[in-house]
Every structure is written in structure tokens, then in C-alpha cells.
Amino acid sequence: MNATATPTLEVRGLSKRFPPRSGQAEAPWILADLSFAVAQNELLTMVGPSGAGKTTLLNIICQVDAATGGEVQFEGQTMRLGNGTLNPGWDCRFGYVTQDDNLLPWRTLIDNVTFPLRVQGKLNDQTMARVTELMKTVNLVGFERYYPHELSGGMRKRASLIRTLAYDPPIILMDEPFGAVDAQTRTQLQQDLLRLWNLGRKTIIFVTHDIGEAIALGDRVLVLSRSPAKVVAEHRINIKRPRDLSNVYKLEGFGDMYETVRKELL
Amino acid sequence: MTALAKTLPGRRSHARVWIPVGRIVLAIAFFALWEFGSYTMGREWLPTPEATAARIWKLATSGQLARDTLVTFSEATLGMIIGASLGSALPFVLRLSPRLMKALEPFLSAAFGVPKLALAPLFILWLGIGMPTKVVFVASIVFFLMFYNGMAGVLSVDPRLVAMARVAGAKEWIISREIVWNTTMPFLFSGLKIGLPRALSGAVVGEFIAADAGLGWYINNSRSLNDITGVMAGVVVVTILVILVNAALQRTQARKLAWRPVARDMVV
């Protein structure tokens, strides 16, 4: 990480455990003293085994859940978690693309995509033009009036993605967003993501359990341990952008990096 | 042909012909049995179909049928409006305090089980035998029905959608209007569909206990006069009315719920 640039987001000593179940003396720690930092406009990927607490981590960073200890600092504002009320989304400065697309089933595609803009009172000609542009980029034009149950899984994912991008938050969290689709759709979606990220650079934290995906997409990869999760390793990815995702796996160095990370995950 | 008939496999041509035939045969058998029963057990015990029809005709032409039906319908409608508004609104309010909801649970559960008609004599004591008693009675029936359905809807709200909306910047009021309302609406519709026929039968039964007009009053009055034909006529009219209302409601349901993957009836 560039020592002179101040990170845009910093996580310090984050820890989390849920209240114990009846019969349990103490609940296990999900996150334990987790720390890392993200630079502005960086695409940071995090890799960890399933069940390591990745979703919990993102929930906490986004203020959807509260931490048991530690703090998160974003653009100079510190959130000391564990006490006080939550502010999900940090007043719309965070975007969150969840694992489930979470589209409102009773709204059409276009209504879903413009939902955050409408709710924030920011829907106007300018933002609408941006939405149309995004729809074009991910090939959803023509499906505006469709209901979610009439769309394929991949289309719903795309919609969920551009819904967040539409209101242009400075930092976006992504929780295994492409996990639940087939391999071809996934590659397509990864390509779409990179293309969109190129259009307007923003800070992205992308969490996945797929090592290849983490290396192919990220500027930097963080490796998380099993529960209780903490950062065990960090690697800078030196593959030049723009990256061709169909060929990136063949590039020199990819294989070695993959092996390294794989061993670190064991 | 009902949807059920269409699902029958194989032997298609035979089965499909037999079904309407079978139904007609059944209908004829029903009336034949009725007629037969009337002859063997005596007209004072079971009036013939013709006698029943004749009485209904007499009531219709004299205007009494219209009068009584109007009374019963008004009681049902008024009670329905009051009961449904309160019953539907309360879950949205209760939702804001999970602590209160949990605490009230056993009390509401108990209140549900009490047959509302058992409260009728109390209502009569308080309100007399006029229209208000029946309206309150019907309202109590509909209230519990809509409240139960409303609660089921409110409890089924997907917390992930709520979290998503919060991150997107939606305030509590918008979450209620957008997510809670839309999730609960199918449940409320289902409740209304069941509610109207129940409101009608509730009004009728309420009139058994306390009234001086209405279809239920007519039925019970006939009973006290040992006028079996009157009782039968009244029961037939009420039955036809309820069946008609049911059928009418069945048709209006589909439109507003086009966004649902399967227009399945919520069996609540």
C-alpha cells in the first residue's frame, strides 16, 4: 500500500460475536481483531473459506450490523462500533451489493434500479440518463417493465449491481455477488463489473471464496483465515489493466499467486 | 369444467364425459332424495323443494325478502368496514414494537379462540337488539380475521429487503409503505375474500340471538313458530347469497397480484 496516501477506509481491530444460544456459556468469535485498509479507487478483493464471517464483516462495515469491538474509519469519520445507533449505508455513502439480489418482487426492473435514487430524492434527467447508460452497459435494455420473477438469475444480479452504481456511492461493498450463477454468466458479470469500474473509478471491496476470481479482479488481495477471521496475508496483483478475463488465467504469475493463496487458506 | 377435472390423466375422452354427467346425476339425485325424504318423514319435518321455492317466491314478491336481505347486508358491510380497517391497521402499528408483540402473543392467541358469538349476549346487554349490536358483532369477527392475516403478512417481511432499503437511504416511513405494505397486501386480500362471506353469516347468526328484522331473524322466528318451511326457505336464501358473494370475490382477486410468481391462494 502506498505509504504516503491516506487510506479512504480503515478497519481497526474489528471483532464480533453473536449472543450465546441457550445452553452455551459463551458464543464463538466470528471476527477477531481484524484490521486492514483500503486506498481510494482501489479494487480490493478478500478471499476466505465459506462461513469465515465475510458477510458479517461487510454487514458491520456497512453498519447493517454492530461490532462487538473495534472501529471503522471512513473519510475521516470514525465509527466506534458496539455502542450507539447504526446508520446503515453511512448516509448513502456506502453501496452494498449483497449475495441475494434483494430486488423488490413487486416492482418492475426499472423501478428497482431507480429505487435508491427515488428514495434519496435524486431522480432527475441527469441521473436517469446515467441509469440508461448503465442499463446499456449490462445489456438490460428492453426489460424495464419486467418483474423480477420474469428475469433470469444473471439479469437480476446485473440489476442489483446497477441499482447500487446508479446512485454513485464513493465506496461499494460486494458480497460474493456472482456466486449463485453459472460459470459463463459469472465470467460475463465479472467483465461487466470491470467495464463499469473503468467508466468511473470507485473504491470497491469485493469478497469471494473463489481464489481465481479474487486474483483476476483485484488490485490487492487479502486472505482471511477461518473463523475467528483475521487477515493472514496480503498480496499486490501486478497484472496490468484493462484485464481480459478469458485470458488472465494463462498469464505468467497467475498460477504461482493462485498456489500461494491456496496454501494460505488451508 | 373445473380446474380439477382438467388435470385428470389418460382415459381422457371417457372420464371427461362422465364428469359433467356425473354431476348432473348427483344434482338430480339430491333433489330426488329431498323430495323422497319429505314424503316419508312428513312435510312438517322436511318441506318439499316446491314448498320451499313457493315460500321464497312469496317472500320475494311481498318485498319482505328484499327488506330482510338489505338489513342483513348493511350489518355485514358496516361491520366489515369497521373490523377490517382496525384489524388491518393494527399489525403495522404493532410491528414497530417487537417487545409489545411478544408480550401480547398469548393474550391474542386466547382471544382468537373465543367464539365471538359467545360475546353476543353481552353485546345485547350493552347495546340492545338493534343494528349496532350486529355491527359490533360482525366487526369483532372480521377484526380478528384481518388482524391474523395482517400479522402473518407483517411477520413474513423479508429482513434482507429491509436492510437493502436502509442502505439505499430509505427512511422508516418508506420502508413501511414500500416493503411492509406490499408484502402484507396479498395476505390482506386473502382475508377480505374470506371475510365478506363470514361477515354475512355472522350477521345472520347474530340476528338469531337478537333482532327484529333481517334474514337471520326470519329464520329463527320461523323456528320459534315451528314453521319449518320458513326456516328452510330462509336457509336456502342465505346459502345462495353466500355462494354468490364467494363467486364474485373469486373473480376480482387476480388483477392486483400480477407480480407474484404463482397466483396461489394464501391458505391462512
Next chain:
Amino acid sequence: MKLQLTVDRVLILVLCIAAWQFCSMQWGLHWFSSPLKTTNRTIELLGNGDLLYHTAYTAKAALYGFLVGGIPGLLLPFALRRSPVVNAILDPYLAAGYGVPKLALAPLFVLWFGIDLEPKVALVASLVSFLVFFSTMAGVQAVNGQYVNMARVAGASERDIARHIVWPGAIPYAFAGFRIAAPYSIGGAVVGELISSNRGLGYMIQAGATDFDTTTVFVSLFTLTIIVVIINWLVANLERWLLRWRPRTGAGASWVPGA
């Protein structure tokens, strides 16, 4: 956590009683009786056996009606399953029968069967039979075709399939019907008694109201509520025991009201 819940509930109970006492003092014992009077009367009626006598009468009517109506309602779907044609023929009539408000038939039953136990049993039976029938029918129709195929391939006879696959599969649905039918059977018995009877909790309510004896009315109402709560509790526990094998479904699936 649990302590807070219990405290909350006790608080609500106390509030209700206080509100009752207030109404009583404000508008007179005549209209509202009072918590004290009602408690005293309950003890009195328990002591002289009246309360138990009438409660037993109502409970008997409800139970007989439940059995007379519930058993055919439970078994018929399995029989109809064998013959889809007969099922289709009967279908609209059964649906129409379900639509008939059974309580409205109460005066008819009274005229036919008198004022003793029989009309109440008939009324309850007519209520319960349709409820249980349609619930069980839904269960029978929802049977997983793949299980049936698997069983056929494994050599099971129709009898085996009915017993080992259809029956266990339909039981949860049947129980949903029972859960609703149980309080309804008490309700049906009470309705029958309100219209014409000289025994039972419904009779007590009616007689009390006619005599302007609000206290007796309240005593009967509370007894009724307790009976219903007990029945609901019994049915719920029976269901839980019989359906031990079912995985729990999430969301807020803990509402067991009888509507």
C-alpha cells in the same frame, strides 16, 4: 430476556384488570360487574359444581361433534384419491357445501333434533367435517409424486403407498385443519346452546344476560376462554409430537390462533 417477557405479560394482565375495575366503577356493576365479584362468583359456582356441570356439557357436545365430523372428513380424501373421477364429480358440490354458513343451519338442527345434545353435535360435526376434509384433501393432493414413483419402483402396493407416503405427508395438513377446527367445535356447541338449550356454557351466558346477571356472563366467558386455550395447547402439543421429523421453517411461524 425471559424475565422481561414475563414481567411485560403480567403488566398487561394487571392493566386489563385495572381497566376493568375502572369501567366497573365508572359505569356501574350492572353493566360491567367487577373483577372481585366475578372471582367470588367463580369460586361459588365451582364449589356447587354448576360450573363444571355446564362446562362438561359444552365440552361433550364439542368433542362428539368433532369426532363425528372429523373422522369422515379425515378419511374421505384418502378414499377419493383412489378415484379421481368421483372426486371431480363431487368437487363443486363440496366446495359449495363449504361455502354454506353452517352456523346458519343451527335453527334447522334445533327443529329437527330437539334441544338436547344432538343438534349441537350435528352443528359441530357439520362445521368440523368440511374444515378437516379440505385441509386433508390439500395434503393428499400435495403428495410428492417422486416419492410415490420411488415406492412403486421399489415394489410397494397401493395400500403401502397410502400408508407410508400419502398418510404421513397429509398429516401436517390435516393437523392445520384440526387446529382451526378445535376452537370452532367449542364455538359451534356454544352457538347451538345460545339458540336453544337449558344446559351448557352457552346457556349460562344466555341466561345470565337475560337476567341482567353480568357476573355470570363474565364467569362463563372466562371459563370458555380457558377451555379454548387448553384445547389449543393440547392440539399444538399433539401436533408437535406427531410431527417431530419436520424441519423447522424460519420466519415468524409461531402464530397458532384459531381465527
